[in-house]
Amino acid sequence: MEFSKFGKRFTRHTGASELMDDMGAAMDGSGSMIGPMLMLGGGNPARIPAVEQIFKDQLAAVIDQPDEFSRMVGNYSRPAGEGRFRRALARLLHNQYGWDLSENNIALTSGSQNAFFILFNLLAGDMERTGTHKQILLPMAPEYIGYCDVGVSENMFHASRPTIEYLDHRLFKYHVDFDAIDVSENIGAVCVSRPTNPTGNVLTDDEINKLLGLAEASDVPLIIDNAYGTPFPHIIFTEVKPLWNENIILCMSLSKIGLPGIRTGIVIAREEIISAVSSMNAVMHLSVSSVGAVLLHKLVASGEIINISHNIITPFYRSRVEHALVCVRSEFEGIEYRIHVPEGALFLWLWFPDLPITSAELYSRLKRRGVLVLSGHHFFPGLKEDWRHKNECLRMTYSQDPATVAAGIRIIAEEVRRAWD
Numbered sequence: 001m002e003f004s005k006f007g008k009r010f011t012r013h014t015g016a017s018e019l020m021d022d023m024g025a026a027m028d029g030s031g032s033m034i035g036p037m038l039m040l041g042g043g044n045p046a047r048i049p050a051v052e053q054i055f056k057d058q059l060a061a062v063i064d065q066p067d068e069f070s071r072m073v074g075n076y077s078r079p080a081g082e083g084r085f086r087r088a089l090a091r092l093l094h095n096q097y098g099w100d101l102s103e104n105n106i107a108l109t110s111g112s113q114n115a116f117f118i119l120f121n122l123l124a125g126d127m128e129r130t131g132t133h134k135q136i137l138l139p140m141a142p143e144y145i146g147y148c149d150v151g152v153s154e155n156m157f158h159a160s161r162p163t164i165e166y167l168d169h170r171l172f173k174y175h176v177d178f179d180a181i182d183v184s185e186n187i188g189a190v191c192v193s194r195p196t197n198p199t200g201n202v203l204t205d206d207e208i209n210k211l212l213g214l215a216e217a218s219d220v221p222l223i224i225d226n227a228y229g230t231p232f233p234h235i236i237f238t239e240v241k242p243l244w245n246e247n248i249i250l251c252m253s254l255s256k257i258g259l260p261g262i263r264t265g266i267v268i269a270r271e272e273i274i275s276a277v278s279s280m281n282a283v284m285h286l287s288v289s290s291v292g293a294v295l296l297h298k299l300v301a302s303g304e305i306i307n308i309s310h311n312i313i314t315p316f317y318r319s320r321v322e323h324a325l326v327c328v329r330s331e332f333e334g335i336e337y338r339i340h341v342p343e344g345a346l347f348l349w350l351w352f353p354d355l356p357i358t359s360a361e362l363y364s365r366l367k368r369r370g371v372l373v374l375s376g377h378h379f380f381p382g383l384k385e386d387w388r389h390k391n392e393c394l395r396m397t398y399s400q401d402p403a404t405v406a407a408g409i410r411i412i413a414e415e416v417r418r419a420w421d
C-alpha cells in the first residue's frame with residue numbers, strides 16, 4: 001500500500017518510536033531482549049506510594065458523586081478542555097505568582113507531546129503570506145527527543161551548541177551560547193525545556209530573561225516546556241523565578257506528577273494562541289479528555305497540588321538522584337566520565353569524553369546486557385554540525401527503584417570499560 005507524503009513523514013523510524021517500542025517490548029516480554037530488562041530508558045515518573053494514594057482517594061471521591069463521575073467520563077468537554085479546571089488553574093497561578101490570566105489563557109491537550117505538535121506546526125513551517133519557511137529555534141541542544149519529528153514539514157528546527165562549564169566532582173553544565181544564536185526572520189518561535197530533558201539542566205533566570213528579550217525583539221513567542229517544572233510537579237532542585245507573560249507559551253503536563261496514562265497537557269498563552277490550540281483540538285480530537293481535569297480539580301482549586309509537589313515529590317526525586325550519583329561515583333571509578341549537574345527532571349546525562357565506540361553502539365551493547373538507556377545522539381534535533389560530543393553521551397533515568405538503578409549503573413560501567421579495553 002502506498003502511503004501519502006504525510007503518512008510516510010509520520011510512520012518513519014524515529015528515536016522516539018524506537019524508545020517506545022523497546023520499552024513496550026521489555027514491558028510485555030516480547031521483542032529481541034533476553035530476560036527482564038533494567039528499564040532506565042523511558043521518561044516514566046516514579047511510583048510514589050503516598051502520591052498514588054492521594055490520586056486513588058480523589059478517584060474514589062469522583063466515583064462516589066454521580067455528577068462528578070459524569071463530568072469526568074460522560075460528556076465531551078469544550079475543545080479547550082474542562083472549563084472548571086482551567087478556571088481553578090488560572091486562579092492558582094494568579095494567587096501564586098500574580099500572573100494576570102484567566103481560563104481563556106489556558107487550553108488542555110492530549111498530553112504535552114500533542115501540544116508541541118500543535119504549537120510547532122502553528123508557528124513554523126511554510127508561511128502563506130511571505131512564502132518563507134519558518135523554523136523553531138532551540139537555543140541549546142541537547143534538547144527533548146520528542147520535538148524531533150513533530151513537524152508536518154521537514155527541517156523544522158534550528159539548534160545551537162551550548163558552551164560547557166566544567167565543575168568540580170566530574171560535573172559539568174551546559175549554558176546557552178548567546179553569541180551563536182540569532183532569532184532571524186525565519187524563526188517562528190524559540191523553545192526550551194526547563195528543566196531540560198535529557199540533561200537535567202535548569203536554564204538560569206538570566207538565560208531565560210535574555211532569551212525572552214531576543215524573542216520579544218523579533219516578535220516571536222518563547223515556548224517554555226515546563227513538564228518537570230514548577231509549581232507542579234516541581235522536580236527541580238534549584239531556585240527559579242517562574243515567568244509568564246503574553247509573549248511566553250508555558251507548557252505543562254500532568255504526566256510527571258505521576259499520571260502519564262491520563263494524557264493531559266496544559267498550554268498557557270495569550271488568547272489568540274489558546275483559541276488556535278482549541279480549534280486544532282476540535283479537528284483532531286473533538287474535545288480533550290476530562291479525566292485528569294476532573295481527577296485533579298480539587299487539588300488544584302485548593303492549592304494542595306503545590307504542597308504535594310514540594311513536600312512529597314521534590315524530596316523523593318532529590319533522594320533518588322543522590323543515590324544514583326553515589327552509585328555512578330563508586331562504579332565509574334577509573335573511567336573517563338562526566339555527569340551533567342542534575343538540577344531537575346528524572347535523568348542523569350552521562351558524558352564519556354573520547355569514548356572509542358559511539359553512544360548508539362553502547363546503547364545496543366547495553367540492551368543486549370538487559371539495560372535499557374537512551375543514546376545521547378537522539379537529543380540534538382536541529383543541530384546539523386558535526387560534533388563528536390553528540391555520540392559520547394547517554395541518558396538514564398533515576399526514577400526507577402534504587403536496586404534497578406544501581407544494577408544498571410554497574411552494567412553501564414562494565415560496558416564502558418569493555419569499550420575502552
Ligand SMILES: Cc1ncc(COP(=O)(O)O)c(C=O)c1O
Binds near residue numbers: 110255
Ligand atoms: C521535556 C518534556 N516535554 C514534554 C514531554 C511530553 O510529556 P506528556 O506528553 O506526557 O505530557 C516529556 C515527556 O517525557 C518531556 O520530557
